[in-house]
Amino acid sequence: MRRKNSMPAQRCCKPTPLLCSKALHSYETWSTGWTKRRLDSPQAGRRVMLTRRVKLMLVGAAITVGLLATLLVDAPAPTMTVDDLLADAVDGRNVAVRGEVLDGSIDNGSSSFVLEGETTTLTISFLDATVSNGLGDNRTVYAEGTLVETNEGWLLEASVIKTSCPSKYEEEATTD
Known part of the structure; x- marks a missing residue:
């Protein structure tokens, strides 16, 4: 029998993140077992996005500087x-x-x-x-x-x- 004040145990670390009611988690397998990481945290996934974004911005800036340099520098006349x-x-x-x-x-x-x-x-x-x-x-x-x-x-x-x-x-x- 159950007591009135007792709450059912909430399982927050299920293998499927969509079944978790408290927070979204992703699971990574390491040699020691399951590791829990929150997907809704500010750092989740941002590190990869920023590096990709920064790389694209750097490539775009390099191309822009190269094009401007060729336009601004006068080639010597023959x-x-x-x-x-x-x-x-x-x-x-x-x-x-x-x-x-x-x-x-x-x-x-x-x-x-x-x-x-x-x-x-x-x-x-x-x-x-x-x-x-x-x-x-x-x-x-x-x-x-x-x-x-x-x-x-x-x-x-x-x-x-x-x-x-x-x-x-x-x-x-x-x-x-």
Whole structure:
């Protein structure tokens, strides 16, 4: 017989979590037997979800940074000859050109000189450019800058001007 005040025993650790009336439990089997873990606890399953979420966020951030870097970093312009550049000239385009300085064309007062190609010439303004040593007549020069159309023709507003090594060409001239 039962007593009036006695309550039936509640079983909270049944092998099937859905039959438990007090709390949801999951059971993991270890070498020692059953281990009880609450499924409705704040930490249940969150550790796995956060690591997956964090990994996805890190991969997404890396892809985004990579795409932005390729869009923001200007690839160096391919070096063109004076003739090729003026055949396909576009106002405002950043270009790199290689040519020979026209004899007597260097004007330090206006900070400009003329590069000559086989059939055409291009005026280079080096007012705001960094110029390497050795800029002189009949020297091969590499110039980077913005191509601008003026009333007199095309002008390259250079930002960088590099010259070839003079000793290299002096040795070749003496051996001939």
